[in-house]
Amino acid sequence: MELFSLKDKTAVVTGSLGLIGKEHCRALSEAGANVIAADLDADKCGEFALTLLTESMGISLDVTSPESVNGLRDKVIQKFGHIDILVNNAAINDMFEDPKAASEQSKFENYPLELWQKSIxxxxxxxxxxxxxxxxxxxxxxxxxxxxIASTYGITAPDQSLYKKVDGTQSFYKPPAYSATKGAVIMFTKYLAAYWGSNGVRVNTLTPGGVENSQDEFFIRKYSAKTILGRMAKPSDYKGALIFLASDASSYMTGANLVVDGGWTAW
Ligand SMILES: NC(=O)c1ccc[n+]([C@@H]2O[C@H](COP(=O)([O-])OP(=O)(O)OC[C@H]3O[C@@H](n4cnc5c(N)ncnc54)[C@H](O)[C@@H]3O)[C@@H](O)[C@H]2O)c1
Structure with missing residues (x-):
């Protein structure tokens, strides 16, 4: 298991307070890494870091701000002296608070420029x-x-019929910015892998499928039926893949996209 060990490594996880971000942090810590749990809320990051097994820190981070990212880097270097793993996990997945308006607001024809820009x-x-x-x-x-971290929606287009209720009305449309940005992340990964390969920095994409998280019953049923393994993911389903990509177990892998989606994109 030495190959998968992250002992004495320092790992930064962005969006670490989210559904999957927390599991990424737990996975890295369980494999031995000291984890920097980074997200918008400093107090919550600090509290969450205390629950991890290894010497870890919670640091507030806004990934869109160079000052904020520079500040995080300086704090981590001051404490640990090195950074070995970066998980770019933070992302916006548009939610439409008012269920009555969601269908109209999320329609491509109406999708607001501000939301497009925020996702970018x-x-x-x-x-x-x-x-x-x-x-x-x-x-x-x-x-x-x-x-x-990308998404199956960065590889295949959302099937909007999944979001259609039993009575035939559309609950919402999966917005265009999500697919566009996740597709771009997969290509950016290849760019950077090629650019930094000779510097010993490996860059890979992890593409998760949808995680079950109290969605409407009709959605879970339809999503599961479109997945080869017949179910949505659990938040912990990505832990093994993350440790693999972070560790020397994947030492000959760069520029790749590890798709962990229960077979969603295979048929
Ligand atoms: N949940 C899924 O079903 C699913 C499926 C495929 C891919 N993904 C991808 O996995 C990753 C994690 O998803 P999740 O479901 O845990 O998301 P989530 O919405 O639960 O968490 C996202 C986190 O990112 C943080 N965040 C938002 N803006 C930020 C900013 N500017 N700076 C720093 N942090 C910021 C939020 O505060 C939040 O804690 C995302 O990249 C998502 O696109 C999720």
């Missing part, structure tokens, strides 16, 4: 900035692993 800022520019500022520490160290 967080899902894409955030990945760029964290890779540039934190990844550069790895490039100077001549070793590191960057893992960019």
């Amino acid at each position: 800022d967080v899902n894409l520019t955030g990945v760029f900035l964290c890779s540039q500022i934190i990844g550069n520490v790895m490039s100077v160290q001549k070793k590191g692993s960057i893992i960019n």
